[in-house]
Every structure is written in C-alpha cells, then in structure tokens.
Amino acid sequence: MGLDDRKLDVLRAIVEDYVATQEPVGSKSLVERHSLGVSPATVRNDMAVLEEEGYIRQPHTSAGRVPTDRGYRLFVDRLSRVKPLSPAERRAIERFLMGALDLDDVVHRTVRLLAQLTRQVAVVQYPSLSRSSVRHLELVPISTTRVMVVMITDTGRVEQRQLELPTPIPPEDVSELRGLVNAKLGGKQLSAAPPLVQALLDEVPAHLSASMTVLATVLLETLVERGEERIALAGTANLTRGGILDFAGSLRPVLEALEEEVILLKLIGEQEMAPRVRIGDENEFVDLRATSIVSTGYGPGDTVVGGLGVLGPTRMDYPGTIATVRAVARYVGDLLAQH
Structure with missing residues (x-):
C-alpha cells in the first residue's frame, strides 16, 4: 500500500x-x-x-x-532536499583540503575531515591503480646493474620498485629505455598496459632486449597485475557515541569488520558518482546490520578513481551526511584534476 x-x-x-x-x-x-x-x-x-x-x-x-x-x-x-552545506562549511572543506602536499596527505586529510564533519566513521579508498593512467615512468640508475623504476599515475599515486639487470647497462641505454617505455605507456590506463608491455618486448632494439625483458616482468608483476588497494580509516571512536549499541549490543563485531580491508573496499569501492545509502539489513555483512553507510565515488571530472564514505548508526542525519559526503568527494575530485 x-x-x-x-x-x-x-x-x-x-x-x-x-x-x-x-x-x-x-x-x-x-x-x-x-x-x-x-x-x-x-x-x-x-x-x-x-x-x-x-x-x-x-x-x-x-x-x-x-x-x-x-x-x-x-x-x-523521498528526500526532497539534501541539507545544503553553509558557505562557512564549504570554505572550511576547501581550505583544509587545499593545503594538501601530496596524494597521501590528500587521503589522510579527507578521511579526518569526513569523520569530523559527520561525527561518524570515515573510510577513503586511495585512487585505484586499475582505474589510473600512467603519467610518467622514471628509471633511476642506482648502480651499473640496478635500476629504480618509479611510476607516477594521473591520480598522484607513486609506485616504485628496484630491478636487477642481467648485465651492466650504460646511462645512455637507461635513457633510451625510459624514452621507449614512456612513449608506449604514457597516458595509457594501467588496465590496458599488458599488451603494450608485450609490444615493447617485440619492438625493442636488440642491445636493450635483455634489460627490457627484466623491466617488463617488473612492470607486469608489480605495477599492473598487483591488485593491492589501499584504504584510510578515521573516527572509529565515534562509534561509542551510541546508536549502534542500542541495536547491536556490542561494538566488537562492527570494529572487527572495520579491520577487514576487503570488507571496507566492498562497502565503498566500485562506486558511481551519485551517493549511495545502505541502511541496516541492506548491508551484506551481518556484523554491520546495525549500521548505515553513505558512500560515493570520487575522481577528476566524471572519472571515478576511488570511493569514500561514512559508517554510523541507522539513526543518522541522512540529509546532512549525504550532503557532506557529496561535497567532500567533489572537492577531492577537483584537487586530483588540478594535480
């Protein structure tokens, strides 16, 4: 009815x-x-x-x-209006996030800010490597046979690995390798990288073949196929403010669930740009059914590169929480677009 x-x-x-x-x-x-x-x-x-x-x-x-x-x-x-943030709140978000120095700082400031503004548990996923593109690959000689590979993505992530080459390599060969790799992979999505790396192996000059084989293995194993996603969490102390205990009886299962990165990624990963609200029994994780989760994707422009959100009691201020999560996600996306 x-x-x-x-x-x-x-x-x-x-x-x-x-x-x-x-x-x-x-x-x-x-x-x-x-x-x-x-x-x-x-x-x-x-x-x-x-x-x-x-x-x-x-x-x-x-x-x-x-x-x-x-x-x-x-x-x-049926929310006809999401509580708008005041100009002062918007300025505070902007000021706090604009001071960030690098990606780590952006993520840690974002998660602290979300926890403070909503007084809930905040979760922020680092920009996903699988959704990122290569901005630049740097090869830094450490010795004649050892090279540091540094990959910088368009979302600000920096990944580095050392590799041991089969034979000594002169600096000009390192420069040539660097040029070839950046010409092939620069601006390309990591998810599209494997065939490009394979093509490099086929196209590389003979004198670079052995070095490229080792470099290709490192690129594929550690930078492309690695499924590691990182999560930042803040505000777990906010759980003790009541609301969840009324229903759950104990915070232990909720806290244990929050320690599982796989669970957190499922809660806030794979997001659209529009905020999503899961309430109580709608959560697939039984231990979190005394909670509600408000989450959204974020990223530069319309590209989603990660998720963020908050978790709290089902008795939460939904209009205010949705507005805050949405506003913070938009500012983080703008920041990434400027980097």
Missing part, C-alpha cells in the same frame, strides 16, 4: 525528531513540534498505519515510536 503525503510527512517528522533527540517519538510531541495541520488523533491513526506497514516500531511499552530500517529507507528515497 502506498502512503499518502500526510503519512509521509508524519514519517519524516518521526525520523527527524528521533535523530535529533535520540528518544522514541510520541504523537503529542509531533503535533507540538511540527506544523502537520491535523489533530493529534489523526496523527495517532497515521502512526498506527505506519507501524502496521513496518515503517515505525515501538521499542518499549512507552507511547513513543522509532523508525525501522524500512522507514529510514523510505525517508531517504
């Missing part, structure tokens, strides 16, 4: 009051606090329908009601 606008207004009022007060909401306080334009008796009837439909429930024998996961979902789906 669909709910009419009046019942949706009552549900919205219950969610807003419960998030604000952390107390079950009664019909009397709804009528006093909100301009619903109907009598307390009508509100009570509407609440009875909402309870019957599974959108609210009575946690104790008190008169108050609290939203269910289904109620929060309907509230989020």
Whole structure:
C-alpha cells in the first residue's frame, strides 16, 4: 500500500525528531513540534498505519515510536532536499583540503575531515591503480646493474620498485629505455598496459632486449597485475557515541569488520558518482546490520578513481551526511584534476 503525503510527512517528522533527540517519538510531541495541520488523533491513526506497514516500531511499552530500517529507507528515497552545506562549511572543506602536499596527505586529510564533519566513521579508498593512467615512468640508475623504476599515475599515486639487470647497462641505454617505455605507456590506463608491455618486448632494439625483458616482468608483476588497494580509516571512536549499541549490543563485531580491508573496499569501492545509502539489513555483512553507510565515488571530472564514505548508526542525519559526503568527494575530485 502506498502512503499518502500526510503519512509521509508524519514519517519524516518521526525520523527527524528521533535523530535529533535520540528518544522514541510520541504523537503529542509531533503535533507540538511540527506544523502537520491535523489533530493529534489523526496523527495517532497515521502512526498506527505506519507501524502496521513496518515503517515505525515501538521499542518499549512507552507511547513513543522509532523508525525501522524500512522507514529510514523510505525517508531517504523521498528526500526532497539534501541539507545544503553553509558557505562557512564549504570554505572550511576547501581550505583544509587545499593545503594538501601530496596524494597521501590528500587521503589522510579527507578521511579526518569526513569523520569530523559527520561525527561518524570515515573510510577513503586511495585512487585505484586499475582505474589510473600512467603519467610518467622514471628509471633511476642506482648502480651499473640496478635500476629504480618509479611510476607516477594521473591520480598522484607513486609506485616504485628496484630491478636487477642481467648485465651492466650504460646511462645512455637507461635513457633510451625510459624514452621507449614512456612513449608506449604514457597516458595509457594501467588496465590496458599488458599488451603494450608485450609490444615493447617485440619492438625493442636488440642491445636493450635483455634489460627490457627484466623491466617488463617488473612492470607486469608489480605495477599492473598487483591488485593491492589501499584504504584510510578515521573516527572509529565515534562509534561509542551510541546508536549502534542500542541495536547491536556490542561494538566488537562492527570494529572487527572495520579491520577487514576487503570488507571496507566492498562497502565503498566500485562506486558511481551519485551517493549511495545502505541502511541496516541492506548491508551484506551481518556484523554491520546495525549500521548505515553513505558512500560515493570520487575522481577528476566524471572519472571515478576511488570511493569514500561514512559508517554510523541507522539513526543518522541522512540529509546532512549525504550532503557532506557529496561535497567532500567533489572537492577531492577537483584537487586530483588540478594535480
């Protein structure tokens, strides 16, 4: 059964009051606090329908009601307005992130900022190598037979490896190798690199063949095929502010889940640019079903290179949290575009 606008207004009022007060909401306080334009008796009837439909429930024998996961979902789906950030909040985000020195600094500032602004647990995925392109490959001679390979991606990631060459190599050969590799891989996505590396092996001059074979192995093994994704986490202390304990009884399973990078990547990786909200039982991980997750992709322009988001109790300020996550993601994307 669909709910009419009046019942949706009552549900919205219950969610807003419960998030604000952390107390079950009664019909009397709804009528006093909100301009619903109907009598307390009508509100009570509407609440009875909402309870019957599974959108609210009575946690104790008190008169108050609290939203269910289904109620929060309907509230989020029907959000007509996402709470806009104030100019001061926008300036604070911009100032804080603009001071970043390098990619590590960007990620760590972002995760701290998200945790502070939302007062939830914040998670930021480093730009994914699989979605990055090669900006430059540097070969630095360490000795006549040892070379440092440094790869810089368009998202600011820097990866480096040392390789041992089968025979001594003069500096001019290192320069020639560097030129060949950058001409072939520069600007190309890492996911498209394997056939290009293979082509290099076929095209390289004979005097560079042995060195290129070793270099190609390093490029493929450590820079292309490596599935390592990195995650930054902040604000786990915010979990103790209540909300999750009311439902879960213990924080231990939630904390243990947050220690698993695979779980965190599943929560915030593979994102679109639009914010995504998973509420309570919608989480595939049982230990996180007392929580909600608001996440989004980020990256330069329309290119998603990673995900970020926050995790907190189902009783969270959804309009404010969605706005913050979206705004921070946009600023991080702008930063990456400028690098």
